[in-house]
Amino acid sequence: MPFIIGGRYGLSSKEFTPAMIKAIFDELNKEKPKIHFTIGINDDVTHTSLEYDPSFTLPKNGTFEAIFFGLGSDGTVGANKNSIKIIGTQTDNYAQGYFVYDSKKSGSMTTSHLRFGSHQIHSTYLIDKADFVACHQSVFMEKFDILQHAKEGAIFLLNSPFSKERVWEHLPQSIQQEMIDKMIRFYVIDGYKVARDSGMNRRINTVMQTCFFAISGVLEREQAIEQIKKSIEKTYGKKSKELVELNFKAVDNTLSHLYEIKIPDKVTSSHKFTSPVKGKISKFVADVTANIIEGRGDAIPVSMIPSDGTWPSSTTQFEKRNIALEIPVWDPKSCVQCNECVLVCPHAVIRSKLVDDAHLQDAPDGFKAVKTKGKSYLENGNFTLQISAEDCTGCSLCTEVCIGLNNESEELKAINMTPISEIDKDKEEKIWEYFLDIPEFDRTQLNHAKVKDSQFLEPLFEFSGACPGCGETPYIKLATQLFGDRMIVANATGCSSIYGGNLPTTPWAKNKDGLGPAWSNSLFEDNAEFGLGFRLTIDKHQTQAKELLTKLRNEIGEELSQSLLDATQVTEDEIFAQRKRVQELKKQLSGIQRDDALSLFSLADYLVKKSVWIIGGDGWAYDIGYGGLDHVMASGKNVNILVLDTQVYSNTGGQQSKATPEGAVAKFAASGKPSNAKDLALMAMTYEDVYVSRVAMGASYSQTLKAFVEAEAYEGVSIIIAYSHCIAHGYDMKDGMKQQKLAVACGLWPTFRYNPDLIKEGKNPMHLDYKAPKIPVKDYMYNETRFSMVEQTNEQDAQNFLDIAQHHAEELFKKYSKLAEE
Numbered sequence: 001m002p003f004i005i006g007g008r009y010g011l012s013s014k015e016f017t018p019a020m021i022k023a024i025f026d027e028l029n030k031e032k033p034k035i036h037f038t039i040g041i042n043d044d045v046t047h048t049s050l051e052y053d054p055s056f057t058l059p060k061n062g063t064f065e066a067i068f069f070g071l072g073s074d075g076t077v078g079a080n081k082n083s084i085k086i087i088g089t090q091t092d093n094y095a096q097g098y099f100v101y102d103s104k105k106s107g108s109m110t111t112s113h114l115r116f117g118s119h120q121i122h123s124t125y126l127i128d129k130a131d132f133v134a135c136h137q138s139v140f141m142e143k144f145d146i147l148q149h150a151k152e153g154a155i156f157l158l159n160s161p162f163s164k165e166r167v168w169e170h171l172p173q174s175i176q177q178e179m180i181d182k183m184i185r186f187y188v189i190d191g192y193k194v195a196r197d198s199g200m201n202r203r204i205n206t207v208m209q210t211c212f213f214a215i216s217g218v219l220e221r222e223q224a225i226e227q228i229k230k231s232i233e234k235t236y237g238k239k240s241k242e243l244v245e246l247n248f249k250a251v252d253n254t255l256s257h258l259y260e261i262k263i264p265d266k267v268t269s270s271h272k273f274t275s276p277v278k279g280k281i282s283k284f285v286a287d288v289t290a291n292i293i294e295g296r297g298d299a300i301p302v303s304m305i306p307s308d309g310t311w312p313s314s315t316t317q318f319e320k321r322n323i324a325l326e327i328p329v330w331d332p333k334s335c336v337q338c339n340e341c342v343l344v345c346p347h348a349v350i351r352s353k354l355v356d357d358a359h360l361q362d363a364p365d366g367f368k369a370v371k372t373k374g375k376s377y378l379e380n381g382n383f384t385l386q387i388s389a390e391d392c393t394g395c396s397l398c399t400e401v402c403i404g405l406n407n408e409s410e411e412l413k414a415i416n417m418t419p420i421s422e423i424d425k426d427k428e429e430k431i432w433e434y435f436l437d438i439p440e441f442d443r444t445q446l447n448h449a450k451v452k453d454s455q456f457l458e459p460l461f462e463f464s465g466a467c468p469g470c471g472e473t474p475y476i477k478l479a480t481q482l483f484g485d486r487m488i489v490a491n492a493t494g495c496s497s498i499y500g501g502n503l504p505t506t507p508w509a510k511n512k513d514g515l516g517p518a519w520s521n522s523l524f525e526d527n528a529e530f531g532l533g534f535r536l537t538i539d540k541h542q543t544q545a546k547e548l549l550t551k552l553r554n555e556i557g558e559e560l561s562q563s564l565l566d567a568t569q570v571t572e573d574e575i576f577a578q579r580k581r582v583q584e585l586k587k588q589l590s591g592i593q594r595d596d597a598l599s600l601f602s603l604a605d606y607l608v609k610k611s612v613w614i615i616g617g618d619g620w621a622y623d624i625g626y627g628g629l630d631h632v633m634a635s636g637k638n639v640n641i642l643v644l645d646t647q648v649y650s651n652t653g654g655q656q657s658k659a660t661p662e663g664a665v666a667k668f669a670a671s672g673k674p675s676n677a678k679d680l681a682l683m684a685m686t687y688e689d690v691y692v693s694r695v696a697m698g699a700s701y702s703q704t705l706k707a708f709v710e711a712e713a714y715e716g717v718s719i720i721i722a723y724s725h726c727i728a729h730g731y732d733m734k735d736g737m738k739q740q741k742l743a744v745a746c747g748l749w750p751t752f753r754y755n756p757d758l759i760k761e762g763k764n765p766m767h768l769d770y771k772a773p774k775i776p777v778k779d780y781m782y783n784e785t786r787f788s789m790v791e792q793t794n795e796q797d798a799q800n801f802l803d804i805a806q807h808h809a810e811e812l813f814k815k816y817s818k819l820a821e822e
Contacts, residue, residue, distance in 0.1 A: 075205025324394030460484030469733025490531030492616025531614030663801030698740025730785025747773030747809030
């Protein structure tokens with residue numbers, strides 16, 4: 001009977017007679033290669049193994065090829081870069097690496113292509129068929145044919161939350177068949193459990209790198225572990241000795257949790273690949289978006305791409321990335337209905353609604369709702385809080401800010417993180433869909449200046465690709481809740497442009513009326529001017545519309561024309577009323593066959609208030625785009641500027657900016673930045689007619705909300721500088737809101753509002769929203785690696801930085817409190 005032989009360095013499958021197999025092994029024995037072979041009878045039933053040596057060295061005249069599939073921010077790319085360095089410098093082998101990933105902050109697939117060989121490598125960068133395939137995120141196995149890249153007899157490493165006994169049953173049918181057909185050697189580890197137990201939280205890079213060296217045989221196991229630890233010492237030594245020890249612990253704990261799985265001889269799974277998109281999708285999403293998500297974008301003809309450069313919004317809702325290991329679960333009995341968890345959620349996956357009894361009658365099993373507490377807008381009002389399980393990133397910010405205490409357990413709150421393996425996702429999907437179909441509460445009845453009420457407003461920025469726990473996106477989401485149906489956004493290049501406009505999906509959304517923010521991104525250096533151009537154009541269109549309206553008032557009617565011209569549009573009621581009048585105007589114009597009537601029809605919507613927002617990070621506002629920003633602040637035009645201040649160039653790898661505080665370590669400031677940050681807020685106030693505020697959501701939800709409402713209502717330039725915690729600061733992002741609170745409490749981030757409208761009333765425009773420093777700056781700074789790592793290299797410099805920062809905090813309070821008193 002014919003046989004199949006699969007070699008670890010890429011022998012193709014062929015049929016062999018027993019005599020041919022003996023001849024092949026006799027020839028191979030001359031060189032005594034350390035190669036693992038699998039031999040199977042070619043009836044897809046019986047498979048046996050013959051191991052000459054389970055370890056492996058690079059083929060004498062061949063190249064070892066490996067592909068790794070990871071998740072942005074899980075450390076896969078960094079670990080593979082380290083592997084290249086180790087092999088390239090510690091062995092006689094040549095190495096090549098190529099990394100494929102998009103510009104999303106996290107949550108998208110990264111692909112690492114690695115080659116090693118004893119001869120110089122002259123090859124394409126991308127690997128089509130590999131000797132070693134690793135999938136560091138088990139959710140990819142549900143969507144993509146990962147093993148299409150595996151050679152016969154290849155090694156496959158999977159990071160999976162399922163036990164070694166159950167992992168096989170959770171693989172899709174086609175993957176199981178592929179593993180059987182290709183005689184794959186299958187290894188599994190729960191990398192996240194090892195990382196968590198080792199104190200590494202979500203960072204699995206060290207764990208998976210150890211697995212690679214342990215089972216690939218590229219280096220002797222002991223030598224590989226020694227080199228990995230040296231690399232860890234070099235990478236993290238200056239940051240923290242504790243961090244080095246945690247990584248060492250992760251390395252030591254890895255091998256005891258790595259298992260080889262014996263592959264059954266037949267398919268047993270009932271699972272099939274899931275679609276890359278879910279929900280009520282359009283033809284464009286099905287034909288274009290879905291194919292790009294699956295990595296087939298190159299096959300899409302140009303004719304299917306929008307010719308005018310516009311792209312459909314509100315599409316992240318179809319992506320359903322399923323990247324969270326844990327998601328929040330709501331306990332209605334413990335909830336105080338404050339809506340603070342909804343406010344801080346970076347990805348808009350936690351939402352609340354006011355629901356009347358009628359909408360509870362047909363609710364699906366598991367739908368939770370309780371009677372509203374405090375003031376009720378409904379006679380039979382209920383409060384419901386729901387979580388989109390498939391869109392959650394598992395950042396835990398919601399549980400950290402939750403103030404609802406469980407009377408039965410001190411460890412539990414009204415929101416509790418729960419392993420995703422304990423969640424019935426199909427059930428949660430039905431509940432979420434039902435929740436979305438419940439009508440939004442009437443915006444005009446809610447007090448937008450109150451935290452609780454504001455979070456009943458529909459967010460029009462959702463499920464972005466920002467890092468889990470991002471400090472920027474809650475501010476953007478809040479702006480869309482308040483003003484999203486009339487926002488026009490000019491977005492500077494940076495983190496916010498990447499997670500905001502990274503195709504094929506965009507988190508900028510629209511409501512059921514089809515209204516939502518219009519978004520565009522220009523160059524890094526000219527975003528302020530770009531946004532000012534929006535305002536000038538809108539104002540010109542509005543002027544033209546009013547001129548035409550005046551000209552056609554006899555045909556349209558005196559009452560309607562005058563009400564359109566005289567309308568004030570400050571409150572939601574007034575804006576909604578103007579929209580109704582514009583709809584009536586369009587009806588009137590449709591019956592007038594004149595060129596000027598057609599022109600007015602095309603411009604009519606400009607009679608409704610448009611809210612222009614210029615958004616970007618501190619790298620743009622303080623540095624590269626500052627000249628344009630200053631020009632706009634001097635213009636006096638009605639634009640709103642939102643500076644998402646992470647105090648560093650977050651998008652490009654953590655370089656210092658002029659917002660970086662003294663003593664913080666960043667690229668180009670390896671020993672700590674030697675000077676204080678630019679005070680952009682104080683500079684803006686010198687114009688005297690610019691609304692200026694500094695906010696930190698974690699320090700005060702109400703102050704942040706007031707600043708947004710006041711800034712948008714101000715008829716002139718307004719600028720909000722928002723403290724945004726960032727993964728580049730070097731701590732667990734679940735503590736982001738706590739760190740914001742500490743930044744204000746120690747005095748290093750003064751919060752205030754400067755409102756020129758108060759000058760007209762004879763009042764001081766400056767309102768200080770924080771009190772004198774009440775904690776030492778060290779209590780804030782040394783929670784973050786960017787500050788504390790200086791102490792590892794130079795204790796004297798570290799102390800000097802602390803002393804200077806303490807003095808700076810005290811001087812800031814003196815300066816701003818004096819302005820508030822005058």
